[in-house]
Amino acid sequence: MNPLHIYNSLSKKKEEFVPTNPELVGLYVCGPTVYSDVHLGNCRSFTSFDVVYRYLMYKGYKVRYVRNITDAGHLVGDADIGAEDKMAKTAKALKLEPMEVAHKYTVGFHHMMDKFNNLPPNIEPRATGHITEQIKMVQDILDNGYAYEVDGSVYFDTVKFAQEKDVYGQLSGRNLDDMLSESRELKNQGEKKHSADFAIWIRAEENTLQKWDSPWGEGFPGWHLECSAMSTKYLGSKFDIHGGGEDLKFPHHENEIAQNCGACGTMPVKYWMHGDMLLLNGKKMSKSIDPETGKSNSIMPEELFSGNNEIFTKGYSPMVVRFFMLMAHYRSTLDLSDDALAAAEKGYYKLMEGNKTLQELVYNGAEALTVEDKEVNDLMDQALVDMDDDFNTPKALSRLFPLVNKINSFKSGHIALNTISASTLERLQKVFKEFLFDIFGLMDETAAAADKDGAVLDGLMNLIMDIRKDARAKKDWGTSDQIRDQLNALKIRLKDSKEGTTWSLEK
């Protein structure tokens, strides 16, 4: 097996992936805060790590994939100036229980993950279900002297931690001296000793909706803490891969490391992975409102699928969007535009049609091997090497398309099929399918439904194609073209070839 290399955000280098425990790889990905619908940018991140998860399994690793749901503690502003919890804010606005808000958006999130064909994680823990664990972690950090309590709230002592352990700032590349000197000038620090400190337990006010008993009185856990506590619980105090969006590097992941170190004394994660942002109009997609335009620079997945939006001329299906995401490396920004999506749509159909053609190829005659055999095998090998190189999906895809050309040539007879060996064809059929569906996680949206409706459609299409065939035999081009053009308007494409006519449905 080729070694897998992963770019580690902590060392800023590609490193060979050597799991701590080869029997069970631990993968933790920061999930959503369920206070509103996920936007497309969120979906890119989860899709990137879905490919990571899939490829690890493809390489034969047994993986425990943990992705949390944050349903408490995520504040709109800073804790020590009385900022509001995001969940509570939505709950009040919609006149719902916080639990209702969490449930509503969790269901929506799962639905969207299904649409993108992202596999569910093995464990999806929620913050509110792990209050005891979080309280214990706060206590551990206090016991180790890296936190202090002020009037029912507990703050992480970033300064002390930074002075004693040479860890803080490492992930986000922050110069701590700058941070410390800079913030000395700041006033209005509230209860915190230092502005770089952050709340790990927050005192509840009378109107706080979600609160729990703790040794420090009623309160709720701080953002960052849930990830530390839950990753430790399910993956141990040291695990392999932690993923999330680039924008979580600081403060979220930096503080997560600090909490884990502060509680357990060890660096929690071997490989940190960060996906870059999805751009819209050249800017980061984000839900927050731009003060200049008064709008948020984002699009909801459903709006993109349906075409019901002001940005794009038409809708693009979930698999087209997934394919579009695969066309860029996860560590690069990806710019969303009509042209780019239209290109992805064509490419996606080409791949799917290529696979269908490939699976229908039947080997016949004696082998008469040529250089073709090596070329086909090399392309497959290279695609796998590309994936081993930090999950380089765009590079791997660039190997698959030349294979589609070969496949179509085999079908048309432009290249004789027996120029590759029977076993090469078998391998191609297997590997190509694995790439599309197991590794890239695509689904074939062009496949006719295998239910009653699908059978009816098949029957109707056969009838129509028979009528057209008769018309063509009589050189009745008017009827023939009418059938072709009107089906085309229904997005049913007829493909004439020497062997006869086939059809496919574009969505």
Add this chain to the structure above:
RNA sequence: GGUGAUGUAGCAUAGCGGCCUAAUGCACUGCUCUGCAAAAGCAGUAUUCGGGGGUUCGAAUCCCCCCAUCACCUCCA
């Protein structure tokens, strides 16, 4: 202001010291196929990688300067 990225054909992305007179998808042009198309195949389309210097036998890839864009700096995947 601090920190970190990026700038590759019309568009979106790969490549990150010699395999690059630059790869993939889309778009575009020509040819084959076709009744005409579509689909498919083949060929072509950047003598060149933001601009200018430098290092090197050799640079899209390394260094310096400039220009432009983006991200993070306690809301964000």
